[in-house]
Amino acid sequence: MYYQIFKRFPGLIFELVDYRPEQAQNYRFESVEVKETAFRIDGVFLPPAGATPRIILFAEVQFQKDEALYHRFFTESLMYLYRNQSEYDDWYCVVIFPSRSLLPSDTRTHRIFLNSNQVQCIYLDELSTSNQQPIGINLMQLTIASDEVVADKAKQLIQRVQLESTKSLPKNEVIDIITTIAVYKFSSLSREEVEAMLGLTLDQTRFYQEAKAEGREEREVEMLKVTVPLLLQTGMSVEQIAQQLSVDVKSVRLAAQENT
Known part of the structure; x- marks a missing residue:
C-alpha cells in the first residue's frame, strides 16, 4: 500500500520531514537492488537530473514489531551509498511507524544514526x-x-x-x-x-478497473486450461485454437504445456 502511495506521490515524503527541496515533486520512488548482496531496499527517493545538491532519501514503513529493523535498514542504506558514491551529495533516512509502540527496543546500537539529523522517525498517530x-x-x-x-x-x-x-x-x-x-x-x-x-x-476508480481486469484474466486462464486440451485432441493446431478462442498464441501454448 505505501509503495503505491509513494510511487504515485513521491513529493509526499517531504511533507513528513523537515526538508523541502525545490524539485520535491520531481523525485522518483523506486525499489532498488544493491549489487552483489541479497538486500533489496523497498523505498529509495532518487533526485531528479540536475538537482543541486543531489540528496537521496531512504524510507521504511514499519507496521509490525521488528527488533532487527535498524540493523537491516541502516545496513541496506549504507551499502547502497557505498555502491553508488558518484550519484549523491547527501542522504537522509526516514522511518514511518503507526505509533511508538513498534519502535525496536535497542536504540543504543544505532544511536549515532538515531540521534543525528540524518535520520527522522515519524509516528502517524501523533500527527x-x-x-x-x-x-x-x-x-x-x-x-x-x-x-x-x-x-x-x-x-x-x-x-x-x-x-x-x-x-x-x-x-x-x-x-x-x-x-x-x-x-x-x-x-x-x-x-x-x-x-x-x-x-x-x-x-x-482505477482500483476496481484493475481488479476487474485481473479477475477476467484469471477466468480466461482457467477456461483455457479446460478448453485447450480438448481442442488439441480434435487435431486443431495451437494457432487455430488461438484464432477460434480469440486469444493470443502464447496463452494457448502455456495452457497446453500445463496439461502435458
Missing part, C-alpha cells in the same frame, strides 16, 4: 488529523484509522479532494488510493456496501 494537514498526510493517516471511523474519514477526505486536489495530488489518483484502503480494510463487504460507504461508484 494532527485536522484538515489543515496536507491531503497526502491525511491519506497516510487513513491507513491507521480504526474500523469505526475509517468510513467517515474516507468520505471526508474524498470530499476534500474534490475541492482541493492539485497537480501534484490529482483527484483521481488520490481517490484510487482511498478506495484501495477502504476495500482492504473492509474485505468482507460487498461492492455495493463499499460504494454506499464511500459515496462513489467503484466502476469509476
Whole structure:
C-alpha cells in the first residue's frame, strides 16, 4: 500500500520531514537492488537530473514489531551509498511507524544514526488529523484509522479532494488510493456496501478497473486450461485454437504445456 502511495506521490515524503527541496515533486520512488548482496531496499527517493545538491532519501514503513529493523535498514542504506558514491551529495533516512509502540527496543546500537539529523522517525498517530494537514498526510493517516471511523474519514477526505486536489495530488489518483484502503480494510463487504460507504461508484476508480481486469484474466486462464486440451485432441493446431478462442498464441501454448 505505501509503495503505491509513494510511487504515485513521491513529493509526499517531504511533507513528513523537515526538508523541502525545490524539485520535491520531481523525485522518483523506486525499489532498488544493491549489487552483489541479497538486500533489496523497498523505498529509495532518487533526485531528479540536475538537482543541486543531489540528496537521496531512504524510507521504511514499519507496521509490525521488528527488533532487527535498524540493523537491516541502516545496513541496506549504507551499502547502497557505498555502491553508488558518484550519484549523491547527501542522504537522509526516514522511518514511518503507526505509533511508538513498534519502535525496536535497542536504540543504543544505532544511536549515532538515531540521534543525528540524518535520520527522522515519524509516528502517524501523533500527527494532527485536522484538515489543515496536507491531503497526502491525511491519506497516510487513513491507513491507521480504526474500523469505526475509517468510513467517515474516507468520505471526508474524498470530499476534500474534490475541492482541493492539485497537480501534484490529482483527484483521481488520490481517490484510487482511498478506495484501495477502504476495500482492504473492509474485505468482507460487498461492492455495493463499499460504494454506499464511500459515496462513489467503484466502476469509476482505477482500483476496481484493475481488479476487474485481473479477475477476467484469471477466468480466461482457467477456461483455457479446460478448453485447450480438448481442442488439441480434435487435431486443431495451437494457432487455430488461438484464432477460434480469440486469444493470443502464447496463452494457448502455456495452457497446453500445463496439461502435458
